[in-house]
Amino acid sequence: MNDxxxxxxxxxxxxxxxxxxxxxxxxxxxxAIKDVDIEIQPRSVTAFIGPSGCGKSTFLRxxxxxxxxxxxxxxxxxxxxxxxxxxxxxxxxVQLRAKVGMVFxxxxxxxxxxxxxxxxxxxxxxxxxxxxELDDIVASSLQKAGLWEEAxxxxxxxxTGMSGGQxxxxxxxxxxxxxxxxxxxxxxxxxxDPIATAKVEELIDELRENYTIVxxxxxxxxxARVSQRTAFFHLGILVEEGPTQDIFxxxxxxxxxxxxxxxxx
Amino acid sequence: xxxxxLILTVLAIAVVGYVLGRGRAxxxxxGEQIKLHSLPSYYGSNVAMKVVVPAFLIxxxxxxxxxxxxxxxxxxxxxxxxIAEGSSRGLVLAEVRRAARxxxxxxxxxxxxxxxARNARADFNDVTARLKEAGQVVTSQITQPILRAAQEYxxxxxxxxxxxxxxxxxxxxxGAAWGLYESRAExxxxxxxEQGVKALLIAAASIAILTTIGIVFSLVFNTIEFFRLYPAFxxxxxxxxxxxxxxxxxxxxxxxIPLLWGxxxxxxxALAVAVPIGLFAAVYLSEYAGPKVRAVAxxxxxxxxxxxxxxxxxxxxxxxxxxxxSVFGADGVGIMQSGTAVMTAxxxxxxxxxxxxxxxxxxxxxxxxxxxRDGSYGLGAxxxxxxxxxILPAALPGIVGAILxxxxxxxxxxxxxxxxxxxxxxxxxxxxxxxxxxxxxxxSQLTGDADFASPVALVAFALGMTLFVVTLGLxxxxxxxxxxxxxxxx
Numbered sequence: 001m002n003d004x005x006x007x008x009x010x011x012x013x014x015x016x017x018x019x020x021x022x023x024x025x026x027x028x029x030x031x032a033i034k035d036v037d038i039e040i041q042p043r044s045v046t047a048f049i050g051p052s053g054c055g056k057s058t059f060l061r062x063x064x065x066x067x068x069x070x071x072x073x074x075x076x077x078x079x080x081x082x083x084x085x086x087x088x089x090x091x092x093x094v095q096l097r098a099k100v101g102m103v104f105x106x107x108x109x110x111x112x113x114x115x116x117x118x119x120x121x122x123x124x125x126x127x128x129x130x131x132x133e134l135d136d137i138v139a140s141s142l143q144k145a146g147l148w149e150e151a152x153x154x155x156x157x158x159x160t161g162m163s164g165g166q167x168x169x170x171x172x173x174x175x176x177x178x179x180x181x182x183x184x185x186x187x188x189x190x191x192x193d194p195i196a197t198a199k200v201e202e203l204i205d206e207l208r209e210n211y212t213i214v215x216x217x218x219x220x221x222x223x224a225r226v227s228q229r230t231a232f233f234h235l236g237i238l239v240e241e242g243p244t245q246d247i248f249x250x251x252x253x254x255x256x257x258x259x260x261x262x263x264x265x
Numbered sequence: 266x267x268x269x270x271l272i273l274t275v276l277a278i279a280v281v282g283y284v285l286g287r288g289r290a291x292x293x294x295x296g297e298q299i300k301l302h303s304l305p306s307y308y309g310s311n312v313a314m315k316v317v318v319p320a321f322l323i324x325x326x327x328x329x330x331x332x333x334x335x336x337x338x339x340x341x342x343x344x345x346x347x348i349a350e351g352s353s354r355g356l357v358l359a360e361v362r363r364a365a366r367x368x369x370x371x372x373x374x375x376x377x378x379x380x381x382a383r384n385a386r387a388d389f390n391d392v393t394a395r396l397k398e399a400g401q402v403v404t405s406q407i408t409q410p411i412l413r414a415a416q417e418y419x420x421x422x423x424x425x426x427x428x429x430x431x432x433x434x435x436x437x438x439x440g441a442a443w444g445l446y447e448s449r450a451e452x453x454x455x456x457x458x459e460q461g462v463k464a465l466l467i468a469a470a471s472i473a474i475l476t477t478i479g480i481v482f483s484l485v486f487n488t489i490e491f492f493r494l495y496p497a498f499x500x501x502x503x504x505x506x507x508x509x510x511x512x513x514x515x516x517x518x519x520x521x522i523p524l525l526w527g528x529x530x531x532x533x534x535a536l537a538v539a540v541p542i543g544l545f546a547a548v549y550l551s552e553y554a555g556p557k558v559r560a561v562a563x564x565x566x567x568x569x570x571x572x573x574x575x576x577x578x579x580x581x582x583x584x585x586x587x588x589x590x591s592v593f594g595a596d597g598v599g600i601m602q603s604g605t606a607v608m609t610a611x612x613x614x615x616x617x618x619x620x621x622x623x624x625x626x627x628x629x630x631x632x633x634x635x636x637x638r639d640g641s642y643g644l645g646a647x648x649x650x651x652x653x654x655x656i657l658p659a660a661l662p663g664i665v666g667a668i669l670x671x672x673x674x675x676x677x678x679x680x681x682x683x684x685x686x687x688x689x690x691x692x693x694x695x696x697x698x699x700x701x702x703x704x705x706x707x708x709s710q711l712t713g714d715a716d717f718a719s720p721v722a723l724v725a726f727a728l729g730m731t732l733f734v735v736t737l738g739l740x741x742x743x744x745x746x747x748x749x750x751x752x753x754x755x
Contacts, residue, residue: 069642071555098645108636111659120654121644171640178644 017042017182017212018063023077025058025067032058036077036238038231045204045213047227047244049220051264054233056216060184063214064100065093081182098125101175105187107167109159109174114151117159117170118142121178137177145173146203165196169203176207183207185215189222201226220260224248232256271324271430275437279316282441286312286448294450303455311454312444314461320437327429335421342414357411364415365422367396383416484733487726495519495720500727506690508710508721519724521731523690527700528732531611531686532675534696538615539675540668543622548652550623551630563627570620574680581613581685593697601697603687608696610685614678618671625670629663630656662746669743673736679704703728 016039025033033055040046048056058067065086067073078085086096098121109117118138121127128134138155142148147169151162159170168188175183185204189197204213204226217223223230224244231241232253240247240256251257258264290308294300301308336358343357368382377395389412448454492500495517503520546566550559586604593601593608601608633656641651657664679702687699688709710725717723 064643066639066643069638094645094647096645097643102639102643104636104639104643106636108634108640110637110640110655120641120646124644124646124650124654174640174644 015042016040017081018214019080019083020059020062021078021080023059023062023075023079025055025062026074026076027058027070028072032236033062034236038238038241040212040214041229042212043208043210044228045208045215045226047223047230048214048216048233049218049223049230049259050233050239051259052218055236056231056233057186059233059238060186060214060216061102063182063184064097064102066097066102068093098178099180100182100184101178101180103168103171103175103183103185103188106191107164107171109162109167109170111158111160113156114142114159114162114170115155118173118177120174125178127178141173141177144176144207145169146199146206147173163196165192165199168192168196168200172200172203172207176211180211182212182214185213187216187218190218197222220248232259234259268324268328271433272321274434275317275320275324278320278434278437278441279313282312282316282444283309285441286444289445289448290450290452290454293448301450302453303458307454307458308448308452310458310461311452312441312448314458315440315444316437317440318461319440320433323436324429324433327425327432331422331425331429335418335425338421339414339418342417343410361411361414361418364396364411365418368392368415368419371396382419481733484726484730487723488730491720491723491727494723500724504692506706508724517721517724519720521703521728523692524701524703524706524728525731526692527607527686527690528676528702528704530607530696530700531614531682531702532672534607534611535614535618535675535678536668536672538612539618539622539671542615543619543671544626544664546619546623547626547630548657551627552648552652552656563624566620566623568620569617570624572617574617574678575684577613577617578680578684581609581681585609585613586685589697600695603699605685605687605699606697607686607700610682611696613685614675614681617678617681618675621671621674622667625667626660626664629660629667632663633659662749666743666747669739669746673739673743676702676736676739677704677732678702679708683708703732707732 018038018040020036020038020040023033023036024031036059048060050056061067062075062079063081063086067075075087079087081096081100085091110120112120115138118141119128119134122134122137128137139148139152142151147166150166151170159167162170168191172183172188188204189200192200201222204215207213208228215223215226227244229242230244230247232239232247232251232255234255240251240253242252247256248260251260287305287309290301291298291305298305339361340354340358343354343361348354348357368377371377372379372382381395389409392412500519500521502522503518504522505518505520506523508517508519550563550566554562582604586606586609589606589609589612590601590604591597593599595602637655637659638651641655646654682702682705686701686705688701688705689699690706691698691700693700707725707728710722710728
């Protein structure tokens with residue numbers, strides 16, 4: 001990937017939040033991710049785009065070591081967050097995941113009350129000393145997720161009873177509640193209707209102020225709307241990475257151009 | 266013609282009908298399969314179906330009805346004077362059937378001629394002697410009316426059988442003719458066969474349901490009979506169980522409370538063993554074990570479920586009982602008199618139920634969507650936190666259902682109790698005392714030689730009915746919970 005704009009990459013190196021170096025991922029015998037190098041900026045939204053099966057979700061899941069839960073999956077290379085290698089044997093993946101939160105494709109609230117859903121992470125990590133503090137964390141997380149007005153009167157009702165869009169924002173609130181630094185979003189709007197999608201996108205844009213966000217999306221319009229930088233994956237290779245504006249208006253690689261103009265994918 | 270030959274004949278007609286029907290349908294389309302409405306084999310199956318179904322239906326009905334009709338007409342031939350004191354018409358009829366069978370066997374062995382067997386003027390003393398000679402044991406002297414009845418019985422039966430053969434074969438042939446007539450290219454044989462398959466499946470399902478209803482009815486009638494002889498209030502609220510087999514059960518005390526107490530106490534101990542162990546095993550297998558361990562451990566655990574309960578009973582009697590006595594018996598803690606106790610039976614029954622709980626719970630835990638686990642791991646939860654706070658609560662209704670199903674098995678278990686818990690009906694809190702359960706008492710009430718009309722025997726049906734109602738209730742609650750849980754993720 002050294003044929004990428006070198007000057008820009010060099011400036012990024014200094015203050016990047018996540019930096020991946022020669023990352024390889026294998027599922028059994030399948031080489032799913034090949035030689036991925038990427039620098040991800042703090043307090044910005046980076047979008048991963050690409051056709052189905054290109055490895056963008058797999059790569060996303062290496063950033064919080066969610067792939068560890070899959071037996072046959074193997075990761076090589078290095079991924080550093082704030083200069084610290086997360087695949088170092090000393091790193092506890094459980095602690096890492098508190099720092100790198102994740103929102104999934106399908107809203108997956110626990111079959112518990114709205115309150116308990118948001119309080120789940122803080123309780124596990126002992127972030128609140130008493131009930132009042134926990135109440136504060138829940139309230140502020142729901143506020144940040146833009147769900148407070150809709151949820152404040154029904155905190156005791158099950159989270160699974162909300163609409164799809166609300167459930168997804170509840171999952172974002174749940175992730176925020178453990179005060180992560182990075183939030184990974186794996187196609188967070190693919191199960192939502194356009195109005196719910198617009199709300200979540202608006203929320204992502206607001207969250208950018210405080211969190212580093214990486215979002216995998218199938219929708220190029222969504223990538224264009226919410227992200228500052230975009231990375232295009234194809235067949236397990238990071239083809240091109242750069243400011244969203246450039247990727248969509250002036251892609252360097254032929255494959256990127258073909259993909260964003262709808263010639264394949 | 267014996268029934269087996271009749272069945273084979275009908276099947277042979279069906280096979281011939283299949284081949285002919287298939288050929289006829291093909292011929293009607295000029296040998297071109299594409300012009301047929303259905304595949305040729307459907308035309309053949311249609312004919313075979315029309316041969317077999319009516320013929321077998323008639324056969325079954327005939328076999329059910331003939332003994333009833335014959336018995337009825339024979340019964341009329343026996344004068345009341347033939348029925349001895351303390352005997353009944355049923356016993357005399359059984360005697361008639363035995364005599365008839367003796368005649369049959371003697372004829373078959375060539376010791377007497379068919380004419381002799383049918384001879385209406387034959388002397389009964391002579392017949393008795395001849396039958397005894399032929400080795401056809403005749404318990405008592407055959408009397409004149411019995412001999413006449415036996416002869417009539419044989420005649421009615423053989424002519425009945427002959428008629429049955431004719432009618433069944435005619436029905437089969439008629440069915441074949443009908444099916445063959447239909448075997449033309451435009452006939453929708455495929456749809457007809459589909460209807461036949463549907464009818465077959467419905468029949469199978471209804472047999473299961475009808476049997477259940479039959480069981481309930483047989484219990485209900487005998488239970489009503491019991492309550493006519495013994496007050497229901499004393500049965501349901503009596504605190505003593507002491508059946509007296511002498512004197513037609515006149516002084517028996519048949520209170521169910523001690524038995525129910527034993528049943529629930531032993532089941533409780535069993536569940537206290539099986540539920541935690543089974544549940545933890547299920548959590549390990551579904552969440553922690555790798556595919557290799559799982560592939561070995563799960564079948565091994567399920568082998569436990571295949572062991573016959575009598576073997577568990579022996580294990581209780583020979584191993585667990587003595588082991589417990591050595592710890593809690595006179596030499597140890599001193600609260601256990603003998604090896605048979607609630608604890609012995611409960612522990613062993615618990616072991617029996619482990620695979621039951623673990624297998625069902627494993628399925629239920631696996632049914633919790635992966636998205637729940639991902640969500641929890643993604644927030645930085647460990648495996649046990651995820652299991653405790655997300656998976657088990659989500660799977661709880663299903664697990665409760667599994668436990669209730671295990672409970673109804675525990676309540677219905679017999680052999681382990683008979684061998685492990687003793688036979689004394691007792692109301693005690695000490696789990697090292699011998700107690701007994703409803704099922705064990707049903708066995709002992711019916712295996713004694715008590716008269717079937719006395720309360721000490723009939724109480725078994727009332728016990729069975731009570732047990733049936735309890736386990737049915739548990740099963741209904743369990744199914745309700747399991748079903749409700751299923752809807753949660755749809």
